[in-house]
Amino acid sequence: MKTNHTYSFIILTVILLLCFVTNISLGSINIPFSEVFESLFGTSKNETWEIIITKVRLPKAVTAIMVGSGLGISGLLMQTLFRNPLAGPFVLGISSGASLGVAIVILGSGLFGGFFATALISKWSIVIAASLGSFLVLLAVLAVSSKVRDTMAILIIGLMFGSITAAVVSVLSYFSSAEQLQQYIFWGFGSLSNLSWEELLIFFGIYAVGLLLSIASIKGLNSLLLGDNYAKSLGLNLKQSRFIIILATSLIAGTITAFAGPIAFIGLAIPHLTRQIFKTSNHKILLPAVFLFGAIVMLVCDSIAQVPTSDYTLPINAITALVGAPVVIWLLVRQRKMMF
DSSP: OOGGGHHHHHHHHHHHHHHHHHHHHOSSSOOOHHHHHHHHTTOOSOHHHHHIIIIIIHHHHHHHHHHHHHHHHHHHHHHHHHTOTTOOTTTTSHHHHHHHHHHHHHHHHHHTOTHHHHOOOOHHHHHHHHHHHHHHHHHHHHHHHHHOOOHHHHHHHHHHHHHHHHHHHHHHHHTSOHHHHHHHHHHHTOOOOSOOHHHHHHHHHHHHHHHHHHHHTHHHHHHHTTOHHHHHHTTOOHHHHHHHHHHHHHHHHHHHHHHHOOOOSHHHHHHHHHHHHHOOOOHHHHHHHHHHHHHHHHHHHHHHHTOTTSSOOOOHHHHHHHHHHHHHHHHHHHHSSOOO
8 A cells, every 4th residue: 555545545534434423323313423422332321312323323334334335346346357447246147136036035926926925025035035146146157257268258148147137027027016016116225224233244244255355356456457468477367366356246246235235326436436536546555445435425325315304214226326426427527537
């Protein structure tokens, strides 16, 4: 890490902490910062506020950090692997596989009946279905990547998997009731709420494995930016590096989709925003910067989605696009070209 970026990382870390505390403070009931700190350190005398903070808002804020940073890193990995600025964490069809798994559980009774008509639709059944769907797509993509040498071919195959699963979801939707469709649509909005500490522990375990694989891929990512032939001349095992990058992205993005739903924009935009600010393509700098930037943006979007002092909570998917897309457009117009 270069010295001239040290201050940037310090500033981003401070902003992240401020956004974290602010996110916990805001909601239908605004809680003073002093009370937030007292609850976090276990010295609060207001039991009601302490329960709200420790049982509801703190898990949600931690979820926002993992989702934002995870999607940002996944997007960075995919954009570098495919050398395509439009690539995101879901280009391999992972989100589509998760959506298909959830659709089978929620919408399956309309077409299949029997077990699906009587199956108990719970939070865990949706998480398991999304995980299985994304995992099966992951296996298919990994099987293909071992046979195909061209990286762009993998990208196209991933998009085709997405088209197939979208077609199956459309068929299931056609035979489903309005109530089932509404439940599926609400899942598609994405949500950072309703995760317990036990669920967060499972979430973090898989997320951490993907994060470690991403860190292990830094050298390979930097080499891939120079082209496949140059990477080979540096002694990089392209097949192994590609496998690790795809596996890391799939673990992070698949787990996020399973627990929080398909949250758009963050994975595509955060790597671009980070490159514009840090003016580098070195992944030793980009990876931690994207981690911090993604977490900050997701906390800000979640704070807006909560509509402070109101009982309403807006769809997080809508907020990420409404807040972030204009910023990306402004940055790209200002820079006049896309740094990659």
